[in-house]
Each structure stands twice: as C-alpha cells, then as structure tokens.
Amino acid sequence: MKAFIIGLLxxxxxxxxxxxxxxxxxxxxxxxxxPNIGHxxxxxxxxxxxxxxxxxxxxxxxxxxxxxxxxxxxxxxxxILPEKKISILMLAFTAAIxxxxxxxxEARHRVQSDESVFMSVAQNMYYNQESGTxxxxxxxxxxxxxxxxxxxxxxxxxxxxxLLGMPLLGNNLHWIFHMELxxxxxxxxxxxxxxVAWTRMPLLAFFAALLTALQPTVLFQFRAMSxxxxxILLSALSLLIFKWAFDRNTVKHWALLALSLAxxxxxxxxxxxxxxxxxxxxxxxxxxxxxxxxxxxFVTLSLFSVPALLTISYFQGFGFQGxxxxxxxxxxxxxxxxxxxxxxxxxxxxxxxxxxxxxFNYLFVIGAIYLVVRAIWGAKKKEYFYLEILAFLLLYHIQxxxxxxxxxxxxxxxxxQRYSLVxxxxxxxxxxxxVTHLVKLLIDSMSGKDAKQNAMTAALITxxxxxxxTGWTFHYKEDFNKxxxxxxxxxxxxxxxxxxxxxxxxxxxxxxIYGRPWHFIGYGISSIHYDRARQMSSLDLxxxxxxxxxxxxxxxxxxxxxxxxxHKKAVEHRIATTCDVxxxxxxxxxxxxxxxxxxYWVQIAKFNGRKEFNPQKIIxxxxxxxxxxxxxxxxxxxxxxxxxxxxxxxxxxxxxxTILFDGDTIAHNTYSNGSFSGSIAKDKLKSxxxxxxxxxxxxxxxxxxxxxxxxxxxxxxxxMQLTELPYVSHKQAWGKLHKNTSLEGxxxxxxxxxxxxxxxxxxxxxxxxNIEGKYKTFKMGYGLDEESLCSDGVQLQIIADGNVIHxxxxxxxxxxxxxxxxxxxxxxLIIKTNSYEDMDCDxxxxxxxxxxx
Numbered sequence: 073m074k075a076f077i078i079g080l081l082x083x084x085x086x087x088x089x090x091x092x093x094x095x096x097x098x099x100x101x102x103x104x105x106x107p108n109i110g111h112x113x114x115x116x117x118x119x120x121x122x123x124x125x126x127x128x129x130x131x132x133x134x135x136x137x138x139x140x141x142x143x144x145x146x147x148x149x150x151x152i153l154p155e156k157k158i159s160i161l162m163l164a165f166t167a168a169i170x171x172x173x174x175x176x177x178e179a180r181h182r183v184q185s186d187e188s189v190f191m192s193v194a195q196n197m198y199y200n201q202e203s204g205t206x207x208x209x210x211x212x213x214x215x216x217x218x219x220x221x222x223x224x225x226x227x228x229x230x231x232x233x234x235l236l237g238m239p240l241l242g243n244n245l246h247w248i249f250h251m252e253l254x255x256x257x258x259x260x261x262x263x264x265x266x267x268v269a270w271t272r273m274p275l276l277a278f279f280a281a282l283l284t285a286l287q288p289t290v291l292f293q294f295r296a297m298s299x300x301x302x303x304i305l306l307s308a309l310s311l312l313i314f315k316w317a318f319d320r321n322t323v324k325h326w327a328l329l330a331l332s333l334a335x336x337x338x339x340x341x342x343x344x345x346x347x348x349x350x351x352x353x354x355x356x357x358x359x360x361x362x363x364x365x366x367x368x369x370f371v372t373l374s375l376f377s378v379p380a381l382l383t384i385s386y387f388q389g390f391g392f393q394g395x396x397x398x399x400x401x402x403x404x405x406x407x408x409x410x411x412x413x414x415x416x417x418x419x420x421x422x423x424x425x426x427x428x429x430x431x432f433n434y435l436f437v438i439g440a441i442y443l444v445v446r447a448i449w450g451a452k453k454k455e456y457f458y459l460e461i462l463a464f465l466l467l468y469h470i471q472x473x474x475x476x477x478x479x480x481x482x483x484x485x486x487x488x489q490r491y492s493l494v495x496x497x498x499x500x501x502x503x504x505x506x507v508t509h510l511v512k513l514l515i516d517s518m519s520g521k522d523a524k525q526n527a528m529t530a531a532l533i534t535x536x537x538x539x540x541x542t543g544w545t546f547h548y549k550e551d552f553n554k555x556x557x558x559x560x561x562x563x564x565x566x567x568x569x570x571x572x573x574x575x576x577x578x579x580x581x582x583x584x585i586y587g588r589p590w591h592f593i594g595y596g597i598s599s600i601h602y603d604r605a606r607q608m609s610s611l612d613l614x615x616x617x618x619x620x621x622x623x624x625x626x627x628x629x630x631x632x633x634x635x636x637x638x639h640k641k642a643v644e645h646r647i648a649t650t651c652d653v654x655x656x657x658x659x660x661x662x663x664x665x666x667x668x669x670x671x672y673w674v675q676i677a678k679f680n681g682r683k684e685f686n687p688q689k690i691i692x693x694x695x696x697x698x699x700x701x702x703x704x705x706x707x708x709x710x711x712x713x714x715x716x717x718x719x720x721x722x723x724x725x726x727x728x729x730t731i732l733f734d735g736d737t738i739a740h741n742t743y744s745n746g747s748f749s750g751s752i753a754k755d756k757l758k759s760x761x762x763x764x765x766x767x768x769x770x771x772x773x774x775x776x777x778x779x780x781x782x783x784x785x786x787x788x789x790x791x792m793q794l795t796e797l798p799y800v801s802h803k804q805a806w807g808k809l810h811k812n813t814s815l816e817g818x819x820x821x822x823x824x825x826x827x828x829x830x831x832x833x834x835x836x837x838x839x840x841x842n843i844e845g846k847y848k849t850f851k852m853g854y855g856l857d858e859e860s861l862c863s864d865g866v867q868l869q870i871i872a873d874g875n876v877i878h879x880x881x882x883x884x885x886x887x888x889x890x891x892x893x894x895x896x897x898x899x900x901l902i903i904k905t906n907s908y909e910d911m912d913c914d915x916x917x918x919x920x921x922x923x924x925x
Contacts, residue, residue, distance in 0.1 A: 083359040084366070092367020096374035103381045107388065115386045119223050123203040123379035127232045127335075130376045134331045137324055148316055152265070154274035157531040162278055165538055166260045169285045173256060176552045177295040179249035183487045184563035184591065186226065187297040191245050191594025193224050194234035198243065203228050203379070208589045210598040211243075211581075219600065220589075225387045227380050229306075229338025230299045243596035248297050255301045256294040260285045262308035263497060269315040275511060275534065279504035282538055283435075284497045286545040288427035288552070289489055299339050300493035306336040307346070307497065314350060321357050326369040329354075334376030340494070341384050342471040342478065344377060349467035353460075406476045406483075413483040414492070424551045427489065429544070435503035442506045465498055486561060511537055562630050566674050567591055569666045570627065573676060582623040583616065585679060587631035587651075602626075602654045605679075613681045624679040626660055633672035659683045667861050685721040690777055691729070692716045693766050696784040698754070710751035711784055713764055717745055726772045732765040734758065743768060757784070759791040760851055760922035761829075781825065783920060794852070794921035795829060797841055800900075804837035805911055814857045815915045822855035823887035827919045832857065835866045835905035835914035843901050843923060850895045852903075853888040853919035854880070860913040861885060868916065871902040882908065888919060895923070 083089065106115040138145070153159065181187050189205050196206040199216035208220035224231075234248060241247045260281050267277035284290060284304070294301045310332045317325035329350075337344045351373075358366040414428040446458040472495055475481045481491045515533050519526040574582075584592050589599035598620075605613065617624050632651030659680035666674040694714040701710065717729065727743035733752055752762075761783050768778040785793055795811055802809050810832035814820055820827040830852075833839070850870065856863050863884065870878035870893055877893045895901060905916045 083362050086362040086366075088364060089359070089362070089366045092371045095367075096370035099374045099378065100381050103378065104385045104388070107385060112386070115382055116223055119379075119382040119386050120202050120204045122382065123228050124197050124201055124232070124235075126376060126379060127228070130331055130335060134328060134335075137328045137331070141324055141328065144320065145316065148319065149265075152269045152272075152315075154268055154277075155527075157527065158274045158278055158534065161531065161534060161538065162261065162264050162281065165282055165542060166257045166285065168542065169260070169291070170253065170257045172546060173291045173295055174253055176549055177291055178555055179253070179295050180555075180568050181564045182292060182296040182298060182561070183490060184561065184567055185588060186487075188567075188588070188591040188594045189224055189226050190230045190297065190299065191234065191248070192590040193226070193228060193231035194238065194245065195243060195593055195596065196221065197228075197231060197235045198238050203231070205590055206593050208600045208604060209593055210583070210600075211596060212598075216593075220604065223383075223386055225341075225383065226299070227338045227341055227343075227383055229335055229379075230302050232338070233302070245297075245595055249295065252294055252297060252301055255305050256285070256291075259294075259301065259305040259308055262305065262312055266308050266311035266315065267501065269312060273508065276501075276504055276508040278534065278538070279507050279511075279541075280497075280501040282541060283432065283500035283504055283507075286541055287429060287432060287496050287500070288424065288545065288548065288556070289492055290496060291545075291552070292427055293490055293493055298490055298493075300490050303336075303339040303343065304493060304497055306332070306339060310336045310350070314354070318354070318357055321360070321365070323364050323368050326354070326358065326365050327372050330369045330372035331376060334373050337377045337380045340471075340475075341380060341387075342474040342494075344380055344384070345471040345474055346468050347373065347377075348470065349464050352467060353464060402482075403473060403477045406481050410476075410481070410483040410492075413489070423554075424548055424556050426483075427556055428492070431544070432499070432503060435507070436499040439502035439505045439507075442509070443502055446505075465502070469495070469498065507537070562668055562672075563588075565668055566629050569668065569674055570629075570676070571595075573664055573666070580623050581620055582625065583620045585624070585626045587627075587629055602650050606654060606657065610682045610684075617679070617681055622678070625663070626654070626658065626677045626679045628655070628673070628675040628677070630668070630672060630674075656687055657683055669862060673861060684723045685719045687778070689718040689720075690768050691766055691780060692718065693780045693782060696762075696764060696782050698784065701751070709754050711754065711757060711762070712749065712751045713782070714747065714749040715766055716747040717743055717768075719743075720745060723770075726770050727768055727777060728771050730767045730769070732763075732767070734763055757786040757788065759786055759789050759924045761785050761920045779825075783827075783829065785829070785922070790846070790925045792847075792923045793829065794841065794850075794918075794923060795831065797843070797923070800840040800842050802837070802839045804834050805907065805914075806834045809833050809837075809839065814859055814917060816857075816859050818857075818859050820917045820919060821858045822853075822917055822919065824858070825888070827853075827888075827917070829920050831918040831921070833905065833916050833918070835907045835911065835916050837916070838902060838904045841901045841903075843895060843898060845897045845899050847898075847923040847925055848894065848896045849892065849924040850901065850922070851890070851892045851924065852921035853890050855888045855917055855919070856883070856885045856913075857915040857917045858885065860915045862913040863915070864910045864912075865908050866914050866916055867906040867908070869902075869904045869906070871904060872898040873900050 084093075103115065106112065192205045192207070193203060195216055196202045196204060196218060200206075200218060202218075202221065203224065204221045205224045206216060206218040206221050209216050209218040233251070234245060237247065237251065238245075263284060264277045264281040267280055268274050271277065290301075290304070310329070313325075313329045313332045317329040333347055333350055337347060354369070358369055411433070413426055414433050415430045416425045416428070417430070419425050443458060443462055447462045448459075450456060450458045475491050475494060481488055483489045483492065511533060515526075515530045518529050518533070581598075583598040583600070585602060585605045586592060586599055587602060589601050592599035608616070628651055659682065660677040661680060662675065662677050664674075664676040666676075668674055692715060697712050698709050699712060700708060713731075724743050729739075729741060729743050730737055731739040731750070733756075738752075739750065752764075762785075764782045764784075766778070766780045766782075767776070769776055785791075787793075799809075807815050810817065812829055814832040815834050816832075820830060820832065831839070852870075854868050856866060865882040865884045866880075867882055868878075868880040868891075869876050870891060872893070872895055877895075878891045880889060880891075883889060903918060903921075905914070907914050
C-alpha cells in the first residue's frame with residue numbers, strides 16, 4: 073500500500089499533471105471568489121453569455137470523442153452484457169413501467185415556477201443566445217424580445233436539451249412532456265447496465281433498476297418537466313462511462329467521462345458535490361503513470377463545469393427558501409421529517425397520501441445494515457468490494473446533506489418531494505442488496521443438476537419477484553390517476569386550467585398580462601407583468617392591443633389573492649394590492665372564472681386598455697336618511713337620498729344614470745357632474761327593508777359602469793329585523809354564528825354585491841326563533857358568501873312550527889336568492905341549512921331577514 077501511494081504521488085508530481093491540477097482548482101476558486109472581491113457583475117455577465125457556447129463545444133467534443141471510440145465501446149459493452157434472460161426481463165419490465173407511466177399519469181407540471189424557468193431559459197437561449205430567464209417578452213417575426221430578464225438560479229443543462237429540440241419540434245414546448253417520458257426507459261436501462269458493469273451482478277442490477285423505476289415520485293417526475301429525471305439519467309450514464317474509462321484507461325476515455333460528469337453537474341447546483349466520489353475513485357487509474365490522463369480529465373471537468381459554478385457563485389448566500397425556519401441549520405430536523413413523510417400510512421380510504429411506498433424505505437434500512445455488515449466483514453477478510461461501495465455512496469451523497477441543509481429540503485412541503493430523486497436510485501441499490509441475496513438463496517435451494525433447468529428456475533423466480541414489486545406499484549393505479557403528487561400545488565393547477573381554456577380557443581397570436589409571465593414565455597406565448605402594463609402609456613397599450621388584434625388577456629391568479637404562500641417555510645409574497653390597482657385602472661371584460669381552491673379563482677379577462685375615467689369618481693352615494701325637509705322632528709318625514717357624479721372624462725358623455733326604488737325606476741337622466749338629492753315620501757315605504765339602487769351605464773355599448781345599492785329598514789307597524797330578535801337555540805357544523813358579518817368576519821358578499829345586515833353561518837346549521845305568532849310575513853335573502861368558493865352546494869329550509877314552508881333545493885355560488893313566506897300564527901321559526909356530499913366552504917349568508925306584522 074505504501075509503495076502504491078508513493079507511486080501515485082510521483083505521478084502526481086509530473087509537471088503537466090501539476091499544471092492541470094492548478095488550472096482545474098483555480099477555475100472554481102476564481103469563479104467563487106469573484107463576487108466577494110467586487111466582480112459580481114462580471115460573474116453575472118459570464119453566467120448569462122458563457123454557458124451556451126460552452127455547452128455547444130461540450131456537445132461537439134463528446135460526439136467527436138465517442139465517434140472515435142464507438143468500436144471500442146461496442147466491443148466493451150458486449151463484454152459486460154449479462155445473459156439474455158435477465159436482459160429480456162429488464163427490457164420487458166422497463167417497457168411495462170413506461171407504458172404505465174404514459175397512460176396512467178397525466179403529463180403536467182409538478183413544480184410550476186421552477187419548471188417554467190427551465191422553459192423560459194430555453195426560449196432565451198434559442199432566440200437570444202442568453203442563459204438567463206426571460207421574465208417578460210414578446211414573440212415577433214421569429215424573435216423573442218425580452219423586456220425583462222434575470223439570471224437563472226437554476227442550472228441550465230435541461231434548458232439546453234430543450235433548445236436542441238426546438239429547431240425540429242418548435243417553440244411550443246408541450247413536446248417536452250414526451251421527451252421526459254422517453255428518458256424513463258433510457259435511465260432505467262442505463263442504470264441496469266452501469267450496475268452490471270461495476271458489480272458483475274445482473275440480479276442486483278435488475279432489482280436496483282426496477283425498484284428505482286417503481287417509486288411513485290420517480291414516475292410522476294418523468295411525466296413532468298422536472299430536472300430530476302435528467303439527473304437520474306445522467307448519473308446512470310456517468311457511472312457507465314466511468315466503468316468504461318476505468319477499464320480502458322486512455323486519455324480519450326477519461327476526457328469523455330469528464331464531459332459527461334460536467335454536464336451531469338448542470339442538473340442541480342448541489343450535483344457538483346457528487347463529483348468528489350468519481351474523482352477519488354478515479355485517482356488510482358488517472359495517476360497510475362505519468363501521462364496526460366489526469367490533467368486532461370481535471371481541466372476538462374473543471375472547464376465544462378463552469379456554467380454550474382457561475383450559477384453557484386452568483387447566487388451564493390441567496391435564500392432559496394426560508395420563512396420561519398430559514399434554510400440552514402435544520403439537516404437533522406429535515407431528515408427526521410422526511411422519513412415521516414416517506415413512511416406515512418395510507419389514508420382512511422386506502423389511498424397514498426404521499427408519492428412514496430413505505431416498504432421501500434424499510435427495505436433501504438435493511439439494505440443499509442446489510443451493506444455495513446458486509447463491508448466490515450469483508451474488510452476483515454481483506455475483501456473490499458462492499459467497503460468501496462459504501463465509501464462511494466457516502467461521498468456521492470454529500471450532495472444530499474447540501475440539499476437538505478441549503479434549500480430547506482423538507483418533504484412536508486410537497487414541491488420539495490422531488491429532491492428525493494437525488495437519493496432514490498442509491499436507496500434502491502442498497503435496498504436491492506438483501507433482495508438479491510434472498511432471491512439467490514431461493515434459486516440455489518431449488519437448483520438441481522440440470523443447468524438448463526436451473527437457468528429456467530432462476531428466470532422464473534426473478535420474474536415472480538419482479539411482478540410482486542411491479543404489481544404493488546401498479547395496484548395504486550387509481551391514486552396515480554388522481555394525481556396524488558402535488559395535487560395541492562395551486563400554481564400547477566392554475567396553469568393547467570389556463571392552458572385547458574386556451575386549447576378551446578381558436579389558434580391566434582395572443583399576449584397575456586400575468587403575475588408570472590415567464591410561465592407563458594416558456595410555451596412561446598408573449599407575456600408581460602402587471603407592473604409593466606401599468607407603466608405603459610395609454611397609446612402604447614392601444615398599439616399593443618392592435619398588434620395582437622384584440623387578443624390581449626389579463627389573468628388574476630394566485631398571486632393576486634393570497635397574502636403569502638400556504639406553507640410557512642415559503643418566502644414568496646403575494647401582490648394582491650397590485651392586482652386591485654390594476655383592475656381599478658384598466659378596462660377589463662370578464663371571459664372565464666375557474667375555481668382553483670376554496671378561496672381563489674383564476675379569472676381571465678379580455679384587456680381593453682387603460683380606463684379613460686376614474687372608477688372612484690363615477691358616483692358617490694350617501695346613506696339613506698329618514699327626516700323632515702324642514703328639520704322639524706314633528707313634521708312629515710321622507711326618505712332622503714344624496715349622490716354626486718364627479719367624473720369629467722369625455723367618455724362620461726356616453727353615460728346615463730338610473731335610480732331605482734324597490735325595483736321601480738324613479739329617475740333616469742344623462743350623466744352630468746354635480747351633487748343631487750331626492751326623497752321618497754314616508755307613506756311610499758313598505759314595512760321592512762327598502763332598497764335604492766344607483767346605476768350608471770354606457771348607453772353606447774350597454775356596459776355597466778357602477779351599481780350601488782343602499783337599504784333602509786322601516787319599522788313601521790312593528791316590523792322587526794330578525795337580527796334584533798334573540799334566538800332560542802343555534803347549532804352549526806363549523807365555526808360560530810356571526811351577526812352582520814360573514815362566517816369569517818367579512819362584509820357579506822353574494823353575487824358580487826355587498827350587504828350589511830344578516831347572519832353568517834356554516835351549513836349544516838339550525839337557528840330557532842320564538843316569534844310568538846306576532847307576524848304575518850317573513851322575508852329574507854340568502855346565498856353562499858364569496859369569501860370561500862369551493863362549496864358543492866347547500867340546501868336552505870324555512871320551517872314554521874315544524875312545517876317546511878320554503879325549500880331552496882340545491883343552490884351554489886351565484887346571485888342572492890329571495891324567500892318571502894307567510895308566518896301568520898307561527899310561534900317557532902327555524903332557518904335550517906344542509907350540506908351535501910362535502911361540507912367544505914358551505915358559508916351561508918342570511919341577508920336582510922325581516923318579520924312583517
């Protein structure tokens with residue numbers, strides 16, 4: 073051993089090797105140092121403009137070297153291929169799993185904004201030869217004009233692959249879903265070959281590759297636009313090339329491995345830490361002579377890892393996630409929580425709650441114990457095969473520590489569950505060790521003297537074991553159909569619904585105004601942010617609308633509703649105020665409302681440019697007031713109303729205003745500036761609630777400009793607001809009864825209109841009042857409040873002395889419904905609401921309830 077180490081050091085002392093080593097270390101050192109010595113802009117520009125030419129050179133070099141070595145590869149691969157039976161089994165199971173994924177798992181995003189970044193970077197690479205994210209831009213005459221761009225904190229390898237396909241397949245990147253699925257069989261077969269090459273244990277390779285492919289989270293990611301499938305593919309490819317280089321041990325082979333590893337480093341920032349395992353285990357071969365192998369390998373690897381190194385350097389110290397816990401210092405906490413998430417029991421309905429199989433995790437633990445025992449036992453006998461495997465895996469998974477530590481890799485955040493793909497192939501390999509051992513024991517116990525029969529027995533046992541594992545995954549078919557992975561990721565659902573709507577529209581050039589415009593840029597659709605549209609002049613907005621022939625749309629999505637993301641570890645903040653101001657200032661025509669969750673819609677609206685008026689100045693209405701004209705309290709009183717019309721824009725000349733009292737028009741005139749008032753004689757008021765409505769409308773196109781309603785309760789003849797009568801009893805399914813506010817304490821909002829009087833409850837509920845036979849009529853409005861949107865419908869009943877006198881049937885979100893019933897001689901009045909299949913979001917408003925004598 074001493075002589076071996078001295079020999080390595082002597083070969084390391086070769087001038088060429090020393091120079092190569094210094095250069096290969098200097099490159100990452102200087103790149104990382106740059107921002108810390110005042111050259112952050114230099115790193116920024118290099119990060120934008122250097123990756124693409126390096127990728128092209130890297131691709132050409134890899135193709136040329138492989139072309140030179142292809143005969144050697146053909147000869148080498150034939151030497152490692154296992155017997156046909158196990159190879160055919162591997163091919164058959166791979167095909168079955170790929171077909172299952174392609175038919176049972178919907179192709180769609182899992183991590184919306186992250187995956188859209190890769191797409192947007194690809195568009196920017198293709199059109200502008202820049203490696204940053206095109207955040208906002210216009211597609212025009214075969215060009216992409218990025219009017220907002222930034223450095224991408226994602227590595228660029230996946231975006232480069234998208235770029236390679238764009239000349240043939242186009243810039244509408246929906247074809248990427250097919251590309252990701254194609255990577256599944258390639259990754260599985262490469263993993264199988266790599267393990268066979270290193271271990272000469274086909275059975276182990278079969279079970280390791282099979283267990284990897286059968287994990288739900290793996291299958292889901294290969295149906296998305298994620299970078300993690302590329303990670304699995306390139307890790308397997310690199311391991312295979314590593315063995316080829318290790319066996320052939322020439323400069324060309326090591327150069328090809330360096331190119332492969334350098335591109336592998338472009339999958340995730342943390343992947344560069346995997347390289348230490350390859351480097352350490354390659355050293356004995358690289359330094360077995362004084363040659364160009366070591367300097368070529370190190371310099372090539374360092375040079376072509378530059379794109380990932382630039383990204384790491386530019387974003388060093390950036391808080392990718394944080395919130396309450398921040399990103400750092402929670403490795404053990406995340407490890408513990410992730411184990412809990414990966415071993416969660418099935419739901420009450422027998423469904424997978426998370427895309428992990430519990431048995432797999434326990435199998436990994438058993439395998440890890442088995443591996444450690446075999447490593448120690450072998451070392452004692454000076455057999456280091458299992459010890460070398462253990463050492464390689466530990467070095468390889470420094471990256472796992474970095475992921476869990478650096479990006480708050482907590483799997484209770486659903487979008488973080490994709491990080492498991494970094495670990496799952498290794499877990500599958502370790503878990504396959506005891507499985508392989510047991511299967512071999514079973515095969516040996518059933519073997520006889522007939523070699524042919526023994527081979528058939530081995531194949532049959534392997535087939536049965538493979539079918540058991542595969543069947544266990546496939547029997548969750550319904551869970552896959554229901555998209556168990558990230559089904560609570562609102563952004564992915566939002567994009568899916570927007571694109572579904574878009575497919576229904578005629579094919580035209582369109583532009584979107586959206587909170588995350590790079591999502592549309594990724595699909596080759598022009599898009600800008602709300603803020604940019606607001607900053608444009610009215611003339612520029614008109615030119616934009618004309619350019620797209622009126623096909624400009626505003627989208628109010630998640631960013632416009634929530635104050636922050638749903639998980640406390642997230643750092644994104646919503647921009648509800650920005651959207652409110654935008655909607656106030658812009659002329660929008662509603663096109664489509666799509667319910668996403670219980671508290672927000674995706675709303676799509678045709679964008680018609682900036683409003684030529686101030687909506688807040690159209691009309692201002694004072695509260696209704698009952699008083700005498702002279703101010704004498706004894707004089708005859710009237711209901712007085714006052715309003716002012718304050719808009720002076722030219723478009724106001726097209727407007728009329730109308731005043732309605734209890735549905736009847738009492739005034740209709742052309743809109744003109746000024747303050748106005750009027751009155752309704754007291755004897756015209758009915759007992760109970762009286763409504764005045766103030767409407768401003770554009771007479772040219774019929775567009776409603778303003779609609780304000782005011783209510784006045786007339787207690788003449790003993791009329792009573794039900795809210796003033798104490799209830800005898802009340803019960804409801806969730807929360808408590810609210811007086812004059814909704815269930816969540818907001819102003820009542822039903823059918824887009826606001827109300828001030830009534831009760832807010834949650835179905836199912838029952839409220840009992842003692843009205844003592846004093847009243848003849850009961851009037852009320854009712855509806856589902858828009859503070860919570862996911863109700864599947866509610867039934868409301870009014871019950872008088874045990875008899876149902878009003879039954880709404882099933883009603884959902886929409887306009888206010890009205891009930892007017894006779895309660896003559898009724899002593900007990902009950903308002904009852906009933907939920908249907910699901911009680912979620914059943915927020916019922918009882919509006920303006922009144923008892924009339």
